[in-house]
Amino acid sequence: MTQKRLPILALALFISAASCSSGGGSSHEPTEEVVADAPAEVTADLPDDPAIDLSADLPPDGSAEASVDTSADTLADGTSEGDDDALADVPADVPAEVAYPDLNGCAKATAQDDTGQASVTITFGVGGYTFSPACLVVSAGTKLVFEGTFSFHPLVGGSDGVPDAASPFEPMTASGTSAEFTVTEPGAYGFYCQIHVGLGMMGAVYVE
Numbered sequence: 001m002t003q004k005r006l007p008i009l010a011l012a013l014f015i016s017a018a019s020c021s022s023g024g025g026s027s028h029e030p031t032e033e034v035v036a037d038a039p040a041e042v043t044a045d046l047p048d049d050p051a052i053d054l055s056a057d058l059p060p061d062g063s064a065e066a067s068v069d070t071s072a073d074t075l076a077d078g079t080s081e082g083d084d085d086a087l088a089d090v091p092a093d094v095p096a097e098v099a100y101p102d103l104n105g106c107a108k109a110t111a112q113d114d115t116g117q118a119s120v121t122i123t124f125g126v127g128g129y130t131f132s133p134a135c136l137v138v139s140a141g142t143k144l145v146f147e148g149t150f151s152f153h154p155l156v157g158g159s160d161g162v163p164d165a166a167s168p169f170e171p172m173t174a175s176g177t178s179a180e181f182t183v184t185e186p187g188a189y190g191f192y193c194q195i196h197v198g199l200g201m202m203g204a205v206y207v208e
Contacts (some may be wrong), residue, residue, distance in 0.1 A: 106135030134203035161189035
């Protein structure tokens with residue numbers, strides 16, 4: 001009977017010993033192997049302030065460095081490189097608009113139309129202090145022939161008694177009875193009698 005209880009008693013003692021070794025406390029201290037696997041300093045690479053400074057790479061004005069510079073293709077004159085094609089379509093020989101002001105009592109709208117004529121004759125001093133025709137429109141390249149006595153009626157290029165050095169009728173013609181002038185440039189050109197301009201002896205030719 002005693003021999004049968006011995007194994008049971010030994011089992012009870014083993015269980016009691018195991019309970020004492022594990023029941024002394026609710027927490028277990030980590031083994032040295034577990035501690036050895038942990039990193040020495042997890043926060044070693046973090047800044048003092050754990051918050052991430054997202055503005056560290058931004059310029060002083062707060063704009064992002066990645067913003068696209070859309071003005072890179074803008075030329076010095078303010079046009080973009082793409083404008084070259086549009087400018088290339090504009091003809092280079094487009095003439096500037098010609099002004100036809102009123103001169104010496106003449107207006108282009110009411111002047112005698114002699115366009116298309118190779119030559120036009122203007123007479124003066126016949127029956128009065130006038131040119132005939134006094135106001136006319138001609139084409140570029142037309143030859144104008146003035147006929148009269150220039151010693152009595154000196155011909156001057158200009159308007160209202162003021163000479164114009166750029167006039168095709170300059171310099172003044174003060175002798176002879178006939179003078180020819182070929183007008184080649186579009187514009188308005190006045191002429192008058194130096195002596196009788198105050199009496200209205202003047203006119204203008206409009207060249208197209």
